[in-house]
């Protein structure tokens with residue numbers, strides 16, 4: 001077979017397809033988005049009739065994937081690291097229900113926060129849930145691990161967490177595919193009460209999970225993705241997790257690393273290898289992308305007699321992603337001389353696209369808010385968050401998806417007037433609707449602006465569940481019809497928008513304003529495709 | 532053989548089409564390759580970069596080490612300077628000279644040019660102008676590949692093949708314009724270095 005040139009995300013997607021995937025679920029989020037997008041583009045996925053539609057959010061995605069597993073088929077859900085917070089209720093409990101058909105929870109972390117609110121390390125969730133976790137170091141492993149993960153998932157009836165990081169998700173390389181497998185037939189679990197987590201059943205299932213830990217450890221010990229490389233210089237042993245292994249090897253091209261190296265791509269940690277490296281080396285250096293998880297485990301709370309180096313003792317920075325130079329310095333103490341960035345170079349932050357409707361909506365809001373001063377606008381995550389930057393500086397929060405409406409409610413409850421929430425259409429259907437219901441129940445005195453560009457813009461324009469549904473959703477949730485207003489955010493409608501926002505601020509109750517105009521990027525793409 | 536190339540520009544300018552053509556040519560030549568791209572937030576008009584690594588043996592890191600790049604190929608002049616810490620001491624900076632000015636504090640262009648001129652190995656090319664002159668403003672990126680072509684360690688014919696492959700479904704006219712852009716870029720470099 002011929003090599004395919006694939007991003008890490010795409011290699012995982014192709015691997016899952018070839019390993020008999022029947023259902024792909026997910027919610028977009030950098031750097032995980034391309035997993036689903038690849039399955040959606042794939043001809044094989046279409047031929048095999050694989051389910052491949054976006055879900056409303058990560059929780060609904062994970063639950064649907066679990067449902068497909070319940071029905072005996074292989075499923076995968078994808079999300080960015082903070083998406084796993086949203087899906088975590090399902091995720092934690094699915095370790096206890098276990099799986100029927102194989103299930104992969106694919107999570108892409110974003111160390112250094114290239115496009116994220118934080119850099120949490122999903123391996124901690126794997127450990128928390130007592131779930132086997134895979135951390136590929138290259139694109140070929142992304143592909144191969146899909147087979148491995150589905151196999152293990154069905155063998156032990158357990159979902160498997162697959163953790164990628166930005167650099168692997170978004171880096172392309174040659175991948176050699178395997179002979180594809182057939183999809184599973186529909187087959188319900190033998191124990192029809194397996195998925196019923198009533199306390200009595202949950203306790204039993206939890207003990208099964210605990211008893212399986214030893215087996216998961218044995219799997220890690222014999223895993224083809226964990227490997228021990230002997231070294232003659234035993235002053236230091238190096239544990240390199242996931243992509244950090246490449247950064248280490250980058251420094252030994254054409255030569256041999258003199259130190260023993262333990263490559264880790266499967267958790268729980270392989271006890272045999274860990275025992276070997278800690279007993280034969282005086283010091284152990286841990287290279288891991290994200291949090292110092294392995295380092296902390298080796299150190300323990302009191303710190304054992306073993307000397308452990310890593311992110312906690314300053315050998316490596318405590319935060320941010322690794323790179324070959326940081327690793328070189330940690331291993332050898334060597335630094336390289338490099339040119340510096342000339343002073344003339346100005347920062348170039350991201351900004352609204354020319355003609356974006358968000359600009360017009362914000363211009364109107366900014367004009368109204370001049371009377372009240374800065375501090376009244378609780379916002380959310382999406383392209384519209386760019387209004388935090390100059391020249392707009394129009395919003396005061398961006399925390400987690402949906403938090404605009406609920407934070408504005410809390411602030412209004414505290415007496416803030418006016419209290420304004422600004423949220424995007426996809427964020428609204430992701431997590432804004434439930435918060436709006438809270439506000440409906442109390443008829444909270446606040447204005448919610450749903451900036452509707454009819455797409456999930458920030459992540460590249462995926463279909464939005466909100467298209468053509470926003471008014472009916474708000475009505476259905478119980479917002480007073482007279483206080484749900486659509487406007488078209490255009491320069492020529494500026495005065496109309498200003499008047500409307502003023503009027504709804506002065507209404508003592510809950511109002512929803514929906515500025516609606518298509519995203520310039522999706523519009524451009526459509527016009528191009530129609531040519 | 533090893534070529535480590537930083538591609539740089541501004542989100543929306545399309546540096547990835549450069550990566551695609553060079554990547555195709557590299558794979559077609561039987562070489563190993565890794566190419567790390569930037570997706571997400573900064574694609575909205577922010578600074579974007581891609582690490583393109585080509586080698587006759589397996590590539591380890593997806594990122595080019597600081598001080599290790601053989602070339603910075605930039606489609607925007609100020610952006611070519613942002614990545615200088617990646618450049619090796621004998622590496623080349625090949626950059627488009629037309630600024631992409633979407634920020635209020637863009638520096639004086641003379642100051643940018645002065646900094647570029649200080650780099651030992653540099654090629655400054657008005658790729659926008661050249662692309663316009665051959666009647667195909669969209670081919671600016673291919674002009675840039677042409678300008679860099681003698682330093683990529685790849686057969687020129689393979690680059691041409693890459694263009695044919697990638698633009699093939701858009702028809703012969705588009706393919707030919709892009710081939711012309713490639714050739715013109717290459718000729719420019721030849722003349723630039725004679726000066």
Ligand SMILES: Cc1ncc(C[n+]2csc(CCOP(=O)(O)OP(=O)(O)O)c2C)c(N)n1
Pocket residue numbers: 027028029030058080082083086117381382383384401423424425426427428453455456457458459464
């Ligand atoms: C829990 C979670 N999931 C996904 C993301 C990634 N994400 C950030 S913004 C965004 C899209 C928002 O779309 P929309 O609300 O329609 O606003 P737009 O960008 O179109 O203005 C997504 C998916 C995230 N930050 N957090």
